[in-house]
Amino acid sequence: MKSLRGIFRREVDLLRMQVLDAVLPLAFYLLVVMLFAFGTRANDPALAGLSVSILWVGAVLSALLPLPRLFASEFEDGTLEQWCLASTPLVVIVAIKLFAHWCLNGLALAVMAVPLAVLLGLEGAGLGYLALGLMMGTAILTLLGGLSACLLVGIPRAASVLPLLVLPLMAPVVIFGSGAVRAWQLGADPAAPLYFLGSLFALSATALPWACASALRNAYD
């Protein structure tokens, strides 16, 4: 238990030394949304119709940024090797690491989406459904991206290959996540798509940490 808290603390401390790393994806998110708005006619009402899709894709792309280097520094300084040998199961360590990454990155993006959504003309309970969907969406992305990062650990081309592996699998997440907000906009019940998103999250949270651990061991034989 103490070691788990230690791993979590380590992530937080590492990020505190590199505050810029935490802020960059948020700035990137703002830029993506801004460019979309510039791409349309000024004050085009069509933008509000596309806002959900823009916010979801922007969040996914921003969350993708730090993923290729998720295990890079641990691989380079040998921490990863120590984790593989540690008495604490590797699965648990990886799960804590991914959870810490999501807390500092995915959660911030989900919160950041709310003011951006207001800028794009979304309001009311839809904001809540957007943030809730994005919380689960970024968590699934962290798990899928974590698996890809484990598979690509120590490979120079990781940054260009990782999006290719992760983005196709994100298709259902984006469909149901933005589907929840759109259902609310149309006056339908947003619970069904949110439940579907929840089931995708439950599936990936139960299966993928084991896959990550196995993929990391693969890097060392």
Add this chain to the structure above:
Amino acid sequence: MWTWFHRLASPPSFFRFADRLAPWVGGLGFVLLAIGWTWGLVYAPPDYQQGDAFRIIYVHVPAAALSLGLYTGMAIAGACALIWRMKLAEVVMLAMAPVGMVLTAVTLLTGMLWGKPMWGAWWVWDARLTAELVLLFLFLGVIVLGDAIEDPRRSARAAAWIAVVGIVNVPIVKFSVNWWNSLHQGATVLSFGKPAITVDMAIPLYICLLATALLAAHAVLRRAQVRLLQREARTQWVKALRAQELGALP
């Protein structure tokens, strides 16, 4: 009784097995495809609604069925590679990926060619079409990852993970027409009970399906052979084979 099966897992005996099997599989597939296409494209009756345009099913349906079949096969081979660390399973998995990707691309292209006159659009963002497009990217991911790492075994096992995780997409493609209100028509051929297609059209379709499966198997066998030769280039059996083919080395 099972020893021949176990022996097949060793690279040299698989190589010889594939070498003996491939010409027959490929030749039979070629002949059957010629029969199936001639029958389907020339002699089968035109559809009462679509006229002659329906004949694209003799390319589209076999390619689509094989794209799903090859992905499933690839995921099973990938699981075998991960669980039992079988060298041969890794090779077969990587050999299936490009074949499956080409068939997926053929499925999408023929579907688009048919969609323009029938639906009035090259592409619609519909559950089945989108899921098949995702399948294309999954194949691409396996191909890229399969050669991304210098150590070929590590690379193959990394690709196997993506193949196994991506299997969730296969039932989505297959059942998307039942689960969602899709523009793509429901299953007419590979469904339980009486097929919703007339015998005159169905028999050439089954022939094309078998022919495409045989040709795909031929391509997979040959690709697996090439991969085995590359990977085992330093082993004794490859050297012996080379000496046998090219004469003794100087």
